[in-house]
Amino acid sequence: MFTALLAPRRDRLLACDLSSVAVAAAAERTAGYPGTRVRRLVLPGEWPEQEGGFDLIVLSEVLYCFGDADLERMLDLAVASLSPGGTLLAVHWRHPVAEYPLGGDEVHRALAGRGELTRLVDHREPDFLAEVYLRGRTAPSVAKAEGLV
Structure with a gap:
């Protein structure tokens, strides 16, 4: 839910979670925001680069x-x-x-x-x-x- 609230306020947004269920839900909620990416990551080993x-x-x-x-x-x-x-x-x-x-x-x-x-x-x-x-x-x-x- 937080990702969906944040998406319209950001030009680019990366949301990540270990849970594939949470990732799927966030991706669905933010589908209308092209600058938003939702990924399943295992942290800290897969920490994203920007x-x-x-x-x-x-x-x-x-x-x-x-x-x-x-x-x-x-x-x-x-x-x-x-x-x-x-x-x-x-x-x-x-x-x-x-x-x-x-x-x-x-x-x-x-x-x-x-x-x-x-x-x-x-x-x-x-x-x-x-x-x-x-x-x-x-x-x-x-x-x-x-x-x-």
């Missing part, structure tokens, strides 16, 4: 699926793939899930420890965490970045 980097990377409900080494590799790849000033959005469930090696709080602590990123938004609720990071050392005011002030 010349010039990605200006937005969304990691939603995925990072806690990885053990410590693969989590670090995912974060390395995501940070390296962000264009300068690019945005990373991470959203994760906070409650324990037996099948996941890590919890949402753990993966967000690992993300917060990345010196190449500056946290712009930190939203915490009992059920989930949502954080927005920019690649770079300083985070501009949203109003300044949009030319509003």
